[in-house]
Amino acid sequence: xxxxxxxxxxxxxxxxxxxxxxxxxxxxxxxxxxxxxxxxxxxxxxxxxxxxxxxxxxxxxxxxxxxxxxxxxxxxxxxxxxxxxxxxxxxxxxxxxxxxxxxxxxxxxxxxxxxxxxxxxxxxxxxxxxxxxxxxxxxxxxxxxxxxxxxxxxxxxxxxxxxxxxxxxxxxxxxxxxxxxxxxxxxxxxxxxxxxxxxxxxxxxxxxxxxxxxxxxxxxxxxxxxxxxxxxxxxxxxxxxxxxxxxxxxxxxxxxxxxxxxxxxxxxxxxxxxxxxxxxxxxxxxxxxxxxxxxxxxxxxxxxxxxxxxxxxxxxxxxxxxxxxxxxxxxxxxxxxxxxxxxxxxxxxxx
Amino acid sequence: xxxxxxxxxxxxxxxxxxxxxxxxxxxxxxxxxxxxxxxxxxxxxxxxxxxxxxxxxxxxxxxxxxxxxxxxxxxx
Amino acid sequence: xxxxxxxxxxxxxxxxxxxxxxxxxxxxxxxxxxxxxxxxxxxxxxxxxxxxxxxxxxxxxxxxxxxxxxxxxxxxxxxxxxxxxxxxxxxxxxxxxxxxxxxxxxxxxxxxxxxxxxxxxxxxxxxxxxxxxxxxxxxxxxxxxxxxxxxxxxxxxxxxxxxxxxxxxxxxxxxxxxxxxxxxxxxxxxxxxxxxxxxxxxxxxxxxxxxxxxxxxxxxxxxxxxxxxxxxxxxxxxxxxxxxxxxxxxxxxxxxxxxxxxxxxxxxxxxxxxxxxxxxxxxxxxxxxxxxxxxxxxxxxxxxxxxxxxxxxxxxxxxxxxxxxxxxxxx
Numbered sequence: 203x204x205x206x207x208x209x210x211x212x213x214x215x216x217x218x219x220x221x222x223x224x225x226x227x228x229x230x231x232x233x234x235x236x237x238x239x240x241x242x243x244x245x246x247x248x249x250x251x252x253x254x255x256x257x258x259x260x261x262x263x264x265x266x267x268x269x270x271x272x273x274x275x276x277x278x279x280x281x282x283x284x285x286x287x288x289x290x291x292x293x294x295x296x297x298x299x300x301x302x303x304x305x306x307x308x309x310x311x312x313x314x315x316x317x318x319x320x321x322x323x324x325x326x327x328x329x330x331x332x333x334x335x336x337x338x339x340x341x342x343x344x345x346x347x348x349x350x351x352x353x354x355x356x357x358x359x360x361x362x363x364x365x366x367x368x369x370x371x372x373x374x375x376x377x378x379x380x381x382x383x384x385x386x387x388x389x390x391x392x393x394x395x396x397x398x399x400x401x402x403x404x405x406x407x408x409x410x411x412x413x414x415x416x417x418x419x420x421x422x423x424x425x426x427x428x429x430x431x432x433x434x435x436x437x438x439x440x441x442x443x444x445x446x447x448x449x450x451x452x453x454x455x456x457x458x459x460x461x462x463x464x465x466x467x468x469x470x471x472x473x474x475x476x477x478x479x480x481x482x483x484x485x486x487x488x489x490x491x492x493x494x495x496x497x498x499x500x501x502x503x504x505x506x507x508x509x510x511x512x513x514x515x516x517x518x519x520x521x522x523x524x525x526x527x528x529x530x531x532x533x534x535x536x537x538x539x540x541x542x543x544x545x546x547x548x549x550x551x552x553x
Numbered sequence: 554x555x556x557x558x559x560x561x562x563x564x565x566x567x568x569x570x571x572x573x574x575x576x577x578x579x580x581x582x583x584x585x586x587x588x589x590x591x592x593x594x595x596x597x598x599x600x601x602x603x604x605x606x607x608x609x610x611x612x613x614x615x616x617x618x619x620x621x622x623x624x625x626x627x628x629x
Numbered sequence: 630x631x632x633x634x635x636x637x638x639x640x641x642x643x644x645x646x647x648x649x650x651x652x653x654x655x656x657x658x659x660x661x662x663x664x665x666x667x668x669x670x671x672x673x674x675x676x677x678x679x680x681x682x683x684x685x686x687x688x689x690x691x692x693x694x695x696x697x698x699x700x701x702x703x704x705x706x707x708x709x710x711x712x713x714x715x716x717x718x719x720x721x722x723x724x725x726x727x728x729x730x731x732x733x734x735x736x737x738x739x740x741x742x743x744x745x746x747x748x749x750x751x752x753x754x755x756x757x758x759x760x761x762x763x764x765x766x767x768x769x770x771x772x773x774x775x776x777x778x779x780x781x782x783x784x785x786x787x788x789x790x791x792x793x794x795x796x797x798x799x800x801x802x803x804x805x806x807x808x809x810x811x812x813x814x815x816x817x818x819x820x821x822x823x824x825x826x827x828x829x830x831x832x833x834x835x836x837x838x839x840x841x842x843x844x845x846x847x848x849x850x851x852x853x854x855x856x857x858x859x860x861x862x863x864x865x866x867x868x869x870x871x872x873x874x875x876x877x878x879x880x881x882x883x884x885x886x887x888x889x890x891x892x893x894x895x896x897x898x899x900x901x902x903x904x905x906x907x908x909x910x911x912x913x914x915x916x917x918x919x920x921x922x923x924x925x926x927x928x929x930x931x932x933x934x935x936x937x938x939x940x941x942x943x944x945x946x947x948x949x950x951x952x953x954x955x956x957x958x959x960x
Contacts, residue, residue, distance in 0.1 A: 206941045206942060208614070208615055208618060208619060212622070215622060256960075285887075285956030285958055308886060309601075310599060311582065331555065332555060338599055338603075341582070341585070385557050385596070386555070388557075413941065413942050414614055414615075415614065418614050421618070437613075440613060441604050447603060448587075449584070449585045449586070450585050450603065453585070555960050556958055558881070558884050575877050575880070577815045577816065577881050577882060578815060579813070579814065579885075599959050
């Protein structure tokens with residue numbers, strides 16, 4: 203409760219000291235959730251909180267889903283996945299349309315148990331996530347190899363935040379500050395994000411996920427912006443070390459290698475994803491099922507890519523709240539309950 | 554990204570720890586941790602511990618920002 | 630009887646009769662049922678009758694704190710109770726998958742009998758069908774219920790200023806099911822709150838003039854039910870996060886899975902909309918019935934015409950209706 207008291211005080215201070223119209227971007231689905239959960243957006247005046255490409259829906263390209271569906275339609279194969287992916291649409295359909303052929307899990311190790319219990323079937327685990335989840339997927343793949351599990355494969359879609367942040371900040375001189383994802387930083391180290399301030403001359407903070415963490419982050423950015431500073435601060439010191447988690451780095455290096463990544467609504471971004479390396483090729487679903495993830499550009503008539511990159515706001519899209527609503531979404535920003543458009547739609551001028 | 558929750562290590566068993574997460578108990582993989590001990594608070598994502606939470610910084614934000622506000626109010 | 634239900638048990642002949650006798654009549658033992666033919670016949674004096682129906686297709690069939698049978702009785706009885714009725718009679722229809730274990734069916738049916746006895750409601754008629762293996766997953770149950778309206782209760786028009794009360798901790802049933810469904814090997818106290826709530830409502834009989842509306846926040850949770858109320862009456866509802874009762878264990882698991890307790894099912898709780906003149910007394914009465922966590926969580930407002938929550942930080946969060954299944958998240 204002390205945290206909430208301080209949070210309220212900081213919000214008051216933010217509104218007292220801010221003299222500018224500013225845009226702050228966070229790039230983490232969980233940060234978007236916290237901001238939504240506590241209603242922080244309408245508590246801070248003249249501050250637009252932008253949601254960048256930080257949730258699995260927003261970043262999972264249609265062709266990854268198409269590849270999963272290609273696999274799921276085959277005989278004697280089932281898919282194992284985190285809950286996040288169920289409703290994400292590929293070009294036409296989502297996993298939801300194949301109800302009996304997938305299982306939702308919380309812990310990746312459950313995939314090993316499922317494969318061991320059902321040796322007559324092949325299983326493909328949709329290993330989706332960012333740097334936080336990467337070492338965990340790595341450990342899971344290694345354990346599958348160690349236990350000689352021969353009916354489990356991984357369709358990997360692990361994205362990296364640094365390249366996408368570089369892309370956003372190169373395209374966008376409008377963003378005044380960045381809230382960095384605290385758990386990616388826990389794995390990668392605070393040093394992973396200090397390029398934001400040094401290269402782009404805007405302040406950035408690493409934040410945790412409690413209400414106070416996010417409010418303190420906004421307060422710190424607002425102070426810096428109003429003083430024309432571009433400081434970089436780690437406000438999540440309780441979890442984030444300068445170098446991050448070295449064991450995690452080793453696991454990632456052992457199993458994966460960096461490759462170009464496909465981001466929904468944005469397209470290909472160089473060196474922005476991890477793929478399974480030669481050592482663990484036997485566990486790669488792409489190899490086993492002989493699939494290629496198409497890099498063909500999706501015809502998105504809406505301006506989601508500009509919204510995800512922070513260049514435009516939802517109401518600037520011609521389809522927003524007309525043809526494009528949460529019930530009938532056209533692009534990732536509306537599909538995801540964490541997407542900018544979905545959030546804007548929800549608050550539809552109520553307050 | 555990414556949803557993670559904090560818990561206290563109650564006991565250790567090779568690559569796993571029994572953890573107390575606000576009253577509920579769960580088994581968590583600790584292979585990514587350096588020398589975890591009983592009593593440590595750890596950060597857990599999808600059933601794996603990704604870091605030991607540094608107790609020295611438990612109240613960091615409270616301390617730092619309360620002081621900051623106090624100073625600012627004194628200067629105004 | 631065989632150990633497994635066969636298609637022939639649904640044919641209406643000798644085997645159906647055997648099933649009815651050995652499982653249903655044996656458990657639901659009452660005169661009206663045993664003496665009935667195609668219908669159960671009884672007299673109701675000139676009263677206002679409440680009549681409701683619900684079908685139960687829950688998975689898994691057995692969960693911590695109950696099973697599909699107990700739920701089928703409590704759910705329908707509660708629908709009668711929140712309409713202001715004393716529950717009297719239930720029907721139940723079973724659709725059983727070929728191959729279903731007889732002793733499992735007996736356990737479920739016995740739960741229904743035990744629950745009915747506890748509440749004082751009688752199961753007086755029913756139906757059984759057996760379907761081919763694979764056409765359903767195990768068992769579906771439908772229960773319809775009849776009750777007599779007491780204290781002349783009617784739903785009344787809700788107005789700005791009316792208070793919203795909940796009778797206890799939220800999300801217990803939905804959380805227990807999530808722990809089961811996602812195979813979370815967490816050790817904690819997770820139990821469905823599946824229970825009959827007629828007694829609580831009975832204790833409020835002298836306040837019925839002030840109670841405008843009662844609902845049980847089952848599927849979709851508290852948030853969805855409040856949205857229904859808001860839409861039905863074209864008014865808004867404001868609730869306060871700090872006033873919502875929730876157990877720490879339940880909150881932890883939801884934090885772990887990324888689920889929102891406001892959208893998880895409750896099977897033994899009531900939402901009441903009460904005239905503010907009597908809201909404090911009604912709350913005290915409810916607490917006196919053992920519902921120690923009951924609380925006034927918010928009130929009806931004129932605008933905006935939607936449901937929102939004032940968060941712990943003082944911000945505002947719109948609570949829409951649940952539009953799709955909640956799934957655990959990692960991000």
